[in-house]
Amino acid sequence: MGKIHELTNVLADQIAAGEVIERPASIVKELVENSLDANSKRIDIIVENSGLDSIRVIDDGSGIADDDVKIAFKRHATSKITTRRDLFKVRTMGFRGEALPSIASVADVTLTTATPGSTTGSLIHIHGGELVDLKPGPARQGTDVVVRELFFNTPARLKY
Numbered sequence: 809m810g811k812i813h814e815l816t817n818v819l820a821d822q823i824a825a826g827e828v829i830e831r832p833a834s835i836v837k838e839l840v841e842n843s844l845d846a847n848s849k850r851i852d853i854i855v856e857n858s859g860l861d862s863i864r865v866i867d868d869g870s871g872i873a874d875d876d877v878k879i880a881f882k883r884h885a886t887s888k889i890t891t892r893r894d895l896f897k898v899r900t901m902g903f904r905g906e907a908l909p910s911i912a913s914v915a916d917v918t919l920t921t922a923t924p925g926s927t928t929g930s931l932i933h934i935h936g937g938e939l940v941d942l943k944p945g946p947a948r949q950g951t952d953v954v955v956r957e958l959f960f961n962t963p964a965r966l967k968y
Contacts, residue, residue, distance in 0.1 A: 832860070
């Protein structure tokens with residue numbers, strides 16, 4: 809038996825992602841639930857090659873504030889609960905802060921978002937859990953998430 813050691817955060821995130829993201833349909837489910845929680849009236853889903861090439865979910869919901877875009881990809885970061893008591897009042901589908909970081913840890917993710925009334929939004933690009941780019945830019949109200957290269961860094965999951 810080998811010596812016990814701690815996993816790196818990136819590796820731990822990739823393993824944990826397997827509990828949330830099992831296959832492309834899991835990504836669609838999580839992103840649509842985020843859109844519904846954002847009070848979207850319209851949600852467009854574009855899937856290429858059964859999700860093997862890309863999954864894109866576009867909504868017209870409340871978007872993510874510029875200051876919150878980066879933290880939205882951190883595990884257990886959520887706008888839904890702040891205290892234990894909040895757990896008994898949750899009325900949204902998502903509240904644990906696991907969907908976006910789980911997806912981003914096993915894929916290439918680009919998210920563009922803007923809140924109501926804003927003239928610009930934010931674009932964030934994360935590859936395998938690592939921040940590639942974060943910048944302001946033009947965006948319409950809502951959120952546009954593009955997921956590519958699903959499970960590129962978790963070969964066992966490529967079999968789904």
